[in-house]
Amino acid sequence: MYQGATGLEPGEGPATPVGRPPVEWDPDLTGGPRDDLSGLAVASLIFGLIGGFIFSPLLGAAALVKIKQTGQRGKGLAVAGLVLSGVWAVVLAVVVGVNWYVTHRAEDMVALRIGQCLDFPAQGRDDPFVPGQIATLPCTGPHRAEMAGWVGFGDGRGNVGEYPGAAALVQRAQEGCLSVTRNYVLDPLSLPADVHARWYVPRDSEWSRGSHSITCFLAADQAPISRSLREDAAIVNTDQLHFLLAIRDCVQLTARVDALLTAGPPAELRSAVAQTVDACSAMGVKVDTQPWPSEAEPAMLQLVADLDAALPLWQSAAGATSDNDLRHRVEQAQQRHVPTHMLAVRRALKLSTTQGEPLPEQ
Structure with a gap:
Protein backbone atom coordinates (compact mmCIF):
# COMPACT_ATOMS: atom_id res chain seq x y z
CA MET A 1 0.00 0.00 0.00
CA TYR A 2 1.26 3.43 -0.94
CA GLN A 3 2.24 5.74 1.84
CA GLY A 4 3.15 9.39 1.44
CA ALA A 5 6.00 11.19 2.98
CA THR A 6 4.04 11.49 6.16
CA GLY A 7 3.76 7.78 6.58
CA LEU A 8 -0.06 7.99 6.70
CA GLU A 9 -2.62 6.27 4.62
CA PRO A 10 -4.59 8.50 2.24
CA GLY A 11 -7.62 10.08 4.00
CA GLU A 12 -6.00 9.95 7.37
CA GLY A 13 -5.27 13.26 9.09
CA PRO A 14 -2.89 14.12 11.83
CA ALA A 15 -4.11 13.32 15.25
CA THR A 16 -5.23 16.14 17.49
CA PRO A 17 -2.63 16.85 20.13
CA VAL A 18 -3.56 15.48 23.48
CA GLY A 19 -4.89 18.15 25.91
CA ARG A 20 -5.61 20.85 23.26
CA PRO A 21 -9.27 21.40 22.27
CA PRO A 22 -10.14 22.00 18.65
CA VAL A 23 -10.17 25.66 17.55
CA GLU A 24 -13.26 26.97 15.71
CA TRP A 25 -13.12 29.82 13.16
CA ASP A 26 -13.91 33.27 14.61
CA PRO A 27 -14.61 36.06 12.09
CA ASP A 28 -13.33 38.69 14.57
CA LEU A 29 -9.88 37.20 14.33
CA THR A 30 -9.79 37.86 10.62
CA GLY A 31 -10.26 41.64 11.03
CA GLY A 32 -13.56 41.64 9.10
CA PRO A 33 -16.56 43.83 10.09
CA ARG A 34 -18.77 42.72 12.96
CA ASP A 35 -22.48 42.50 12.41
CA ASP A 36 -23.65 43.48 15.94
CA LEU A 37 -24.98 46.95 16.94
CA SER A 38 -23.10 49.18 19.39
CA GLY A 39 -25.00 49.49 22.66
CA LEU A 40 -23.17 52.70 23.46
CA ALA A 41 -24.43 54.27 20.22
CA VAL A 42 -28.00 53.25 21.00
CA ALA A 43 -27.72 54.67 24.52
CA SER A 44 -26.30 57.94 23.15
CA LEU A 45 -29.26 58.31 20.79
CA ILE A 46 -31.80 57.57 23.53
CA PHE A 47 -30.29 60.12 25.91
CA GLY A 48 -30.15 62.62 23.04
CA LEU A 49 -33.86 62.15 22.36
CA ILE A 50 -34.96 62.58 25.98
CA GLY A 51 -32.74 65.59 26.69
CA GLY A 52 -29.97 63.86 28.57
CA PHE A 53 -27.37 66.06 26.94
CA ILE A 54 -24.87 65.44 29.74
CA PHE A 55 -24.66 61.68 29.13
CA SER A 56 -25.41 61.62 25.41
CA PRO A 57 -22.13 63.19 24.22
CA LEU A 58 -20.08 61.01 26.56
CA LEU A 59 -21.75 57.84 25.35
CA GLY A 60 -21.61 58.99 21.73
CA ALA A 61 -17.90 59.73 21.88
CA ALA A 62 -17.19 56.38 23.55
CA ALA A 63 -19.31 54.62 20.93
CA LEU A 64 -17.38 56.17 18.04
CA VAL A 65 -14.07 55.09 19.55
CA LYS A 66 -15.32 51.54 20.14
CA ILE A 67 -16.86 51.29 16.66
CA LYS A 68 -13.59 52.35 15.09
CA GLN A 69 -11.77 49.63 17.02
CA THR A 70 -14.24 46.77 16.57
CA GLY A 71 -16.10 47.63 13.38
CA GLN A 72 -19.51 47.45 15.07
CA ARG A 73 -22.54 49.07 13.48
CA GLY A 74 -24.12 52.25 14.96
CA LYS A 75 -21.88 55.11 13.91
CA GLY A 76 -24.89 57.05 12.59
CA LEU A 77 -26.74 56.55 15.87
CA ALA A 78 -23.78 57.84 17.85
CA VAL A 79 -23.48 60.91 15.62
CA ALA A 80 -27.23 61.54 15.93
CA GLY A 81 -26.92 61.37 19.71
CA LEU A 82 -24.12 63.93 19.63
CA VAL A 83 -26.14 66.27 17.40
CA LEU A 84 -29.24 65.99 19.59
CA SER A 85 -27.23 66.72 22.71
CA GLY A 86 -25.92 69.87 21.02
CA VAL A 87 -29.47 70.93 20.12
CA TRP A 88 -30.61 70.45 23.71
CA ALA A 89 -27.65 72.47 24.96
CA VAL A 90 -28.56 75.35 22.63
CA VAL A 91 -32.22 75.24 23.72
CA LEU A 92 -31.19 75.32 27.37
CA ALA A 93 -28.85 78.26 26.73
CA VAL A 94 -31.65 80.20 25.01
CA VAL A 95 -34.12 79.52 27.83
CA VAL A 96 -31.61 80.52 30.49
CA GLY A 97 -30.63 83.62 28.52
CA VAL A 98 -34.21 84.78 28.04
CA ASN A 99 -34.99 84.15 31.69
CA TRP A 100 -31.91 86.12 32.73
CA TYR A 101 -32.82 88.97 30.40
CA VAL A 102 -36.42 89.19 31.64
CA THR A 103 -35.36 89.06 35.28
CA HIS A 104 -32.60 91.63 34.96
CA ARG A 105 -34.71 93.81 32.65
CA ALA A 106 -37.28 94.23 35.41
CA GLU A 107 -34.53 94.80 37.97
CA ASP A 108 -32.90 97.40 35.71
CA MET A 109 -36.17 99.32 35.41
CA VAL A 110 -36.65 99.33 39.17
CA ALA A 111 -33.03 100.40 39.67
CA LEU A 112 -33.43 103.53 37.52
CA ARG A 113 -33.54 106.83 39.41
CA ILE A 114 -35.68 109.87 38.70
CA GLY A 115 -33.70 112.35 36.66
CA GLN A 116 -31.37 109.82 35.05
CA CYS A 117 -30.69 110.45 31.37
CA LEU A 118 -30.91 107.49 29.02
CA ASP A 119 -30.28 106.41 25.48
CA PHE A 120 -32.17 103.98 23.27
CA PRO A 121 -33.10 103.77 19.57
CA ALA A 122 -35.23 106.60 18.18
CA GLN A 123 -39.00 106.05 18.04
CA GLY A 124 -41.96 107.64 16.38
CA ARG A 125 -44.51 109.51 18.42
CA ASP A 126 -47.13 106.81 17.83
CA ASP A 127 -45.02 104.21 19.61
CA PRO A 128 -45.27 104.86 23.37
CA PHE A 129 -43.13 101.92 24.46
CA VAL A 130 -39.50 102.14 25.45
CA PRO A 131 -37.49 99.55 23.47
CA GLY A 132 -35.20 96.97 24.96
CA GLN A 133 -31.75 98.55 24.76
CA ILE A 134 -31.29 101.20 27.46
CA ALA A 135 -28.06 102.84 28.62
CA THR A 136 -27.57 105.61 31.18
CA LEU A 137 -25.73 108.73 30.03
CA PRO A 138 -24.65 112.06 31.54
CA CYS A 139 -27.43 114.64 31.25
CA THR A 140 -24.93 117.23 30.07
CA GLY A 141 -24.45 115.35 26.79
CA PRO A 142 -26.83 114.14 24.06
CA HIS A 143 -29.40 111.63 25.26
CA ARG A 144 -32.70 110.25 24.06
CA ALA A 145 -34.82 110.21 27.21
CA GLU A 146 -35.07 110.96 30.92
CA MET A 147 -36.48 108.91 33.73
CA ALA A 148 -39.49 110.79 35.16
CA GLY A 149 -40.99 108.38 37.71
CA TRP A 150 -43.26 105.39 38.23
CA VAL A 151 -46.93 104.53 38.29
CA GLY A 152 -47.57 101.95 40.98
CA PHE A 153 -50.31 99.43 41.71
CA GLY A 154 -51.88 98.03 44.83
CA ASP A 155 -54.05 99.09 47.72
CA GLY A 156 -51.26 100.50 49.88
CA ARG A 157 -50.84 97.24 51.77
CA GLY A 158 -48.83 95.37 49.17
CA ASN A 159 -51.82 93.69 47.51
CA VAL A 160 -51.48 94.04 43.74
CA GLY A 161 -53.51 91.07 42.54
CA GLU A 162 -53.05 89.07 39.37
CA TYR A 163 -51.41 90.37 36.22
CA PRO A 164 -53.99 92.78 34.76
CA GLY A 165 -52.95 92.27 31.14
CA ALA A 166 -50.99 94.42 28.73
CA ALA A 167 -54.02 96.42 27.54
CA ALA A 168 -54.98 97.44 31.09
CA LEU A 169 -51.39 98.39 31.88
CA VAL A 170 -51.10 100.52 28.75
CA GLN A 171 -54.32 102.34 29.62
CA ARG A 172 -52.99 102.96 33.12
CA ALA A 173 -49.71 104.19 31.64
CA GLN A 174 -51.45 106.62 29.31
CA GLU A 175 -53.14 108.27 32.26
CA GLY A 176 -50.53 107.89 34.97
CA CYS A 177 -47.39 108.72 33.01
CA LEU A 178 -48.87 111.99 31.77
CA SER A 179 -49.33 113.02 35.39
CA VAL A 180 -45.84 111.83 36.31
CA THR A 181 -44.18 113.74 33.47
CA ARG A 182 -46.20 116.88 34.29
CA ASN A 183 -44.73 116.82 37.77
CA TYR A 184 -41.25 116.16 36.39
CA VAL A 185 -41.48 119.19 34.09
CA LEU A 186 -43.83 121.71 35.67
CA ASP A 187 -43.41 124.14 32.79
CA PRO A 188 -44.46 122.43 29.53
CA LEU A 189 -43.23 125.44 27.55
CA SER A 190 -39.67 124.44 28.37
CA LEU A 191 -40.05 121.04 26.68
CA PRO A 192 -38.78 120.67 23.10
CA ALA A 193 -41.65 120.16 20.68
CA ASP A 194 -40.73 116.55 19.85
CA VAL A 195 -40.44 115.34 23.46
CA HIS A 196 -43.36 113.25 24.71
CA ALA A 197 -44.24 110.76 27.42
CA ARG A 198 -43.15 107.14 26.97
CA TRP A 199 -43.41 104.18 29.30
CA TYR A 200 -42.34 100.63 30.02
CA VAL A 201 -45.02 98.26 31.32
CA PRO A 202 -44.03 95.01 33.08
CA ARG A 203 -44.59 91.74 31.25
CA ASP A 204 -46.44 88.82 32.80
CA SER A 205 -43.19 87.10 33.77
CA GLU A 206 -41.85 90.30 35.35
CA TRP A 207 -45.09 90.83 37.25
CA SER A 208 -44.81 87.36 38.78
CA ARG A 209 -41.28 88.24 39.93
CA GLY A 210 -42.46 91.33 41.80
CA SER A 211 -42.18 94.11 39.20
CA HIS A 212 -45.51 95.92 39.65
CA SER A 213 -44.70 99.44 38.46
CA ILE A 214 -44.94 101.22 35.13
CA THR A 215 -41.76 103.18 34.39
CA CYS A 216 -42.41 106.62 32.86
CA PHE A 217 -40.01 108.54 30.63
CA LEU A 218 -39.81 111.72 28.63
CA ALA A 219 -38.33 110.82 25.26
CA ALA A 220 -37.40 112.67 22.09
CA ASP A 221 -38.92 111.46 18.84
CA GLN A 222 -36.03 112.52 16.62
CA ALA A 223 -33.24 114.89 17.70
CA PRO A 224 -31.37 113.95 20.89
CA ILE A 225 -31.84 116.05 24.02
CA SER A 226 -28.78 118.11 24.97
CA ARG A 227 -29.71 119.17 28.52
CA SER A 228 -31.63 118.00 31.54
CA LEU A 229 -35.38 118.49 31.13
CA ARG A 230 -36.12 118.28 34.83
CA GLU A 231 -38.00 121.26 36.24
CA ASP A 232 -39.85 119.91 39.24
CA ALA A 233 -40.37 121.32 42.72
CA ALA A 234 -36.75 120.54 43.57
CA ILE A 235 -35.46 122.72 40.72
CA VAL A 236 -37.70 125.80 40.41
CA ASN A 237 -37.92 128.50 43.07
CA THR A 238 -40.98 129.17 45.23
CA ASP A 239 -42.52 131.92 43.08
CA GLN A 240 -42.02 129.90 39.91
CA LEU A 241 -43.56 126.85 41.56
CA HIS A 242 -46.67 128.73 42.71
CA PHE A 243 -47.18 130.28 39.30
CA LEU A 244 -46.68 127.08 37.30
CA LEU A 245 -49.05 125.13 39.53
CA ALA A 246 -51.63 127.92 39.30
CA ILE A 247 -51.70 128.13 35.51
CA ARG A 248 -51.04 124.61 34.26
CA ASP A 249 -54.60 123.23 34.22
CA CYS A 250 -56.01 126.31 32.51
CA VAL A 251 -53.16 126.42 29.99
CA GLN A 252 -53.43 122.72 29.24
CA LEU A 253 -57.19 122.84 28.73
CA THR A 254 -57.16 125.94 26.54
CA ALA A 255 -54.56 124.20 24.36
CA ARG A 256 -56.84 121.17 24.13
CA VAL A 257 -59.79 123.37 23.19
CA ASP A 258 -57.67 124.97 20.48
CA ALA A 259 -56.82 121.52 19.07
CA LEU A 260 -60.48 120.43 19.10
CA LEU A 261 -61.82 123.66 17.65
CA THR A 262 -61.03 122.93 14.01
CA ALA A 263 -61.78 119.22 13.62
CA GLY A 264 -62.64 117.78 17.01
CA PRO A 265 -65.96 116.11 17.84
CA PRO A 266 -68.44 118.69 19.18
CA ALA A 267 -69.14 116.63 22.30
CA GLU A 268 -65.45 116.54 23.23
CA LEU A 269 -65.10 120.26 22.53
CA ARG A 270 -68.09 121.05 24.73
CA SER A 271 -66.66 118.93 27.55
CA ALA A 272 -63.25 120.60 27.25
CA VAL A 273 -64.85 124.05 27.34
CA ALA A 274 -66.72 123.21 30.55
CA GLN A 275 -63.48 122.02 32.15
CA THR A 276 -61.71 125.16 30.95
CA VAL A 277 -64.25 127.34 32.76
CA ASP A 278 -63.45 125.64 36.07
CA ALA A 279 -59.68 125.54 35.54
CA CYS A 280 -59.30 129.16 34.43
CA SER A 281 -61.57 130.37 37.21
CA ALA A 282 -59.37 128.59 39.75
CA MET A 283 -56.27 130.02 38.07
CA GLY A 284 -57.60 133.56 38.45
CA VAL A 285 -58.19 133.07 42.17
CA LYS A 286 -54.73 131.59 42.76
CA VAL A 287 -52.89 134.26 40.78
CA ASP A 288 -54.88 137.09 42.36
CA THR A 289 -54.41 135.97 45.96
CA GLN A 290 -50.77 134.88 45.85
CA PRO A 291 -48.14 137.48 46.83
CA TRP A 292 -45.64 138.02 44.01
CA PRO A 293 -42.27 139.75 43.71
CA SER A 294 -42.57 143.46 43.02
CA GLU A 295 -41.07 143.14 39.55
CA ALA A 296 -43.78 140.62 38.59
CA GLU A 297 -46.75 142.41 40.19
CA PRO A 298 -47.73 144.70 37.25
CA ALA A 299 -47.70 141.82 34.76
CA MET A 300 -49.71 139.66 37.18
CA LEU A 301 -52.40 142.31 37.47
CA GLN A 302 -52.70 142.48 33.69
CA LEU A 303 -52.91 138.69 33.48
CA VAL A 304 -55.73 138.64 36.06
CA ALA A 305 -57.56 141.31 34.05
CA ASP A 306 -57.31 139.12 30.94
CA GLU A 331 -63.02 131.99 19.43
CA GLN A 332 -64.23 135.10 21.25
CA ALA A 333 -62.97 133.78 24.58
CA GLN A 334 -59.58 132.91 23.11
CA GLN A 335 -59.11 136.46 21.86
CA ARG A 336 -59.24 137.73 25.44
CA HIS A 337 -56.07 135.84 26.34
CA VAL A 338 -53.23 138.18 25.42
CA PRO A 339 -50.00 136.18 24.92
CA THR A 340 -47.76 139.18 25.59
CA HIS A 341 -49.15 139.53 29.11
CA MET A 342 -48.34 135.89 29.90
CA LEU A 343 -44.85 136.33 28.46
CA ALA A 344 -44.32 139.42 30.61
CA VAL A 345 -45.10 137.40 33.73
CA ARG A 346 -42.74 134.66 32.61
CA ARG A 347 -39.91 137.09 32.04
CA ALA A 348 -40.46 138.66 35.44
CA LEU A 349 -40.35 135.24 37.11
CA LYS A 350 -37.41 134.06 34.93
CA LEU A 351 -39.32 131.26 33.24
CA SER A 352 -39.13 129.98 29.66
CA THR A 353 -40.70 132.25 27.06
CA THR A 354 -40.44 130.07 23.93
CA GLN A 355 -41.12 126.40 23.27
CA GLY A 356 -38.12 124.31 24.20
CA GLU A 357 -36.28 127.09 26.00
CA PRO A 358 -34.62 125.84 29.19
CA LEU A 359 -35.21 127.47 32.53
CA PRO A 360 -33.08 130.65 32.57
CA GLU A 361 -30.21 130.83 35.00
CA GLN A 362 -31.37 132.01 38.41
Missing part, protein backbone atom coordinates in the same frame (compact mmCIF):
# COMPACT_ATOMS: atom_id res chain seq x y z
CA LEU A 307 -58.79 136.18 32.86
CA ASP A 308 -61.62 138.30 34.24
CA ALA A 309 -62.50 139.40 30.71
CA ALA A 310 -62.27 135.92 29.21
CA LEU A 311 -64.11 133.97 31.90
CA PRO A 312 -67.67 135.21 31.05
CA LEU A 313 -67.03 134.31 27.41
CA TRP A 314 -65.90 130.81 28.37
CA GLN A 315 -69.04 130.43 30.47
CA SER A 316 -71.13 131.63 27.55
CA ALA A 317 -69.43 129.10 25.25
CA ALA A 318 -70.16 126.30 27.71
CA GLY A 319 -73.85 127.16 27.46
CA ALA A 320 -73.98 127.40 23.66
CA THR A 321 -76.95 125.59 22.11
CA SER A 322 -75.47 124.77 18.70
CA ASP A 323 -72.10 123.57 17.46
CA ASN A 324 -71.52 126.66 15.34
CA ASP A 325 -72.43 128.95 18.22
CA LEU A 326 -70.09 126.97 20.47
CA ARG A 327 -67.14 127.44 18.13
CA HIS A 328 -67.91 131.13 17.64
CA ARG A 329 -68.01 131.84 21.38
CA VAL A 330 -64.83 129.83 21.99
